[in-house]
Amino acid sequence: MWLETFKSFLSIALELTVxxxxISFVINLLQSYVPYEKVEKYLSGKNKGLAAVFALIFAFITPFCSCSTIPVVVNMLKKKMPFSIVMVFLFSSPVLDPTIxxxxxxxxxxxxxxxxxIITAVFSVIIGFTLEAFGFEKSVKNVVMTGYKEESKKFDVRAALRETLGLMKSVYPYLILGAAIGAIIHSLVPTNWIAGTFGSDNWWIVPIAAIVGIPLYIRLSSMIPxxxxxxxxGMALxxxxxxxxxxxxxxxxxxVLLKSIFKKELVITFVASVITMSTVSGFIFYLV
Structure with missing residues (x-):
């Protein structure tokens, strides 16, 4: 049984590694062509609909996890970008990682x-504009940002390789962890039990999964395998x-990081919004 688990792990890990x-190398090469100055200009523009679209694009082309998004959010707030647009970026950046x-x-x-x-992008926009409509902009603390530096990229194969290696150091361990957990589930957890407990008829699993996901801190890279x-x-989608x-x-x-830049009511609303987005998204996947 353990030999089967190890073989399963090697198979999953090898596929994920390749x-x-x-993908990371190609994306790092392509990022050198992104006109970040123009993107930033549109983010600060008066047309908020267009700005929201560019916030999603900016979120997609910047491969940040939920924690590393925070310094960028602080920088955007410092530059007096519209609150709704900053929130769109905050919600979409961790879930729209291009590599993953x-x-x-x-x-x-x-x-x-x-x-x-589509679901995560649409919900990010809806939540961002809703938070601004309800006046949560007043819940932002005056934060002085230190240690953040914007970099302009140029087409450079060596630089892309360095970026890929750097990304591997921060993200790859979570991929391997996910592969290990996946291999254990594949070999040791009975199929009938998973299908029976978490199958498509048990709708109540969706909100529970949405709530459980936050304290578990299972990164998106780990969740894929x-x-x-x-x-x-047999687990329902x-x-x-x-x-x-x-x-x-x-x-x-x-x-914890958000508490340093947002007041309590906005932090609570942020968590509730993520749970709502996750729950509704789960039910949408049931329908399709």
Whole structure:
């Protein structure tokens, strides 16, 4: 049994490693062509609809996890960008990682990935504008940002390799952890139990998965291989995606960081918004 688990781990880990290295390198090369100055100009523009679109684009082209998004958010607030646009970026950046979304497409299928991308993007915009409409801009503290530096990138293969290696140091361990957990689930957890407990008829699993995902702090990179195995064993797509979105969209470390720049009411609303987005998204996946 343990030999089977090890073989399963090697298979999953090898597939993820090849995908991660190749996709990360290509994306780092392409990022050198991104006109960050123009993107920033549109983010600060008077047309908030267009600015929201560029906030999503900026979130997609900047591969940040939930914690590393915070310094960028502080910088955007410092530059007096519209609060709603900053919130759109805050919600969308961790869940629209370009490398992980591409791997998701290969592992889970492009239909699931496209629906995931659309849902998270639309919810990020809705939540961002709703928070501004309810006056949560007043809940932002006066924060002085230190240690953040914007960099302009140029096309450079060596630089892309360095970026890829740096990304591997921060993200790759979570991919391997996910592969290990996935291999254990694949070999040791009975298929009938997963299908019976977390199958499509048990709708109540969706909100529970959305709530559980936040304190677990399972990064999106770890959830991809785990999700692949859970779905293969019969777990419904709804709770899997709810867990994935909530774990990527918010985490305990991120909440702690947010408390340094947001007042309590905005932090609570942020967590509640992520849970709502995850839960509704899970039910949408049930329907499709």
């Amino acid at each position: 995908l991660f290295v190749a 979304i591409t791997i998701m497409g290969v592992i889970l299928g492009w239909k699931v990935t496209i629906i995931y991308t 785990i999700s692949q195995v859970l779905i293969a064993k 709804g709770p899997v995606m709810a867990l994935m979105i909530s774990s990527a969209g918010a985490s305990l470390p991120e909440v």
